[in-house]
Amino acid sequence: MQVKACSNFGKHPFEMTPLSLVKDLMINRSIGELSASERQALADAISGTADFVAGQTAVRQGQPVDVSLLLVEGMMTRQVYARDGRRHLMDVHLPGDFVDLHAYALKKLDHDVGALTAAKVAIFPHRELARIQSTFPNLTRQLWFLTLLDAAMHRQWIFRLASLDAIERIAHFLCEINTRLMAIGLSDGNRFVLPMTQVDLGEVCSLTNVHVSRVLRQLRERELCLVRASQVEILDLRRLAQLGQFEPAYLYFNRAISTRAVGSLQKVST
Template sequence: MLTRNVLRNRTEDLTEEERSVLESAVERTQTFAAGQTVVHQQRAVDTSTVLVQGLMTRHVHTDDGRRHLVAVQVPGDFVDLHAYVLKQLDHDLGALTDVRVALVPHAALDAIQARHPQLAKRLWFLTLLDAAMHRQWVMRLASLSALQRVAHFLCEMNAKLLAIGESDGERFALPMTQTDIGEVCGLTNVHVSRVLRQLREMGLCSWRAAQVVVHDPVRLAATGLFTPDYLYLNRATALRVAGHTGEAHGR
């Protein structure tokens, strides 16, 4: 099922009927190779994209040619749903790995908007999750040190992948280069390398062959000042994340 991971383990799940409506809104699927740009900024679009498999980036370019990521998308993310409403993107969509996506024509979304207000509200929710993550990224860049930023990002990816069953809470695949991490955290690849070494030497986590192993989830979260509230996970999943971040008894 292509939309299996959409809203999976968030505060409120889709009903079976809603999920089947969404599933039938998919027109077709498509694959892209790692490194390809899937949608270009400013291109008028009439279709939105659900990420089915692989990782994607949303990134902007500065005038001097540098790139910066504003989001890393995982399977189940409706990566450019906001383009349905905004009519154009203010950033690029890229494939971080080989990816498989499901394409949903905006006409089908119009029908949902007109006939399934509750589902439409769930889609709205999806785009607001994005916004909540953006806010956390703003906080991360504005108030955290390099070490904290990287720790925070790793915790975030761990939690998001946990929600879709692609992390067990202590080990997950993260096929990004250190330059990519730098573009997430506003750091150079050189400094990312130093920070990762420091995290390793602190016994918090290690990173080899695109595999992250979190040795001390609690201290890693504490280092990155990470709390998963902004991901709006359901209770059970939040507790699983919290169990790995030392907040099992809080809230």
């Protein structure tokens, strides 16, 4: 499904105020917060919203696009498919993430963007991003930072799959999601909702469903983490981060979030 202008998504595109749609964008980052005028400029650039059901494709690989989408509610993924139909999840997006900001420059994607859960996005026409680029140089740098952040996260995901064993991969992923949710107020640092199946976790960490089940049992037996349905409870964050070789520097959060991300007793790399 190609997402177009707001007129395709109902007569009243704003169920929330435009400013509320960008409230989670660029918060608690190490390079600083957006100014009030910058956040307003982003809100003014929104042409509407779109809702997707779980499993729906929002943007298809190779299709021309003239908008970029900011996730407001729910979870989305970047995904590619093998010739035999097997899906591989390349990224997991949370509220406050642009799911395809790189489409502004590329004009088409080399992957699909899909809704992992029911999701709401804010729509940014590329003509409005071009206007921001010519008018708000600092905000343009902030948006550039987001694409560089994507690259940093992809490098870390490659490290996770190439260098860590099964239990370390799951530990690393859970620590990353916990940190990102903590930054937007959706984790208290130890408990959060993760509406992903064991199959989803396996696709993120390149493990079979059976292997994921075994790893989750091991995490429970080591008294590190409990995963029940969509509820995650981290029992010992410091030890879980150590097991997963998780260092939050690649997420570029501020020191307060980065320190909490690994447990207060562990030194944070800068």
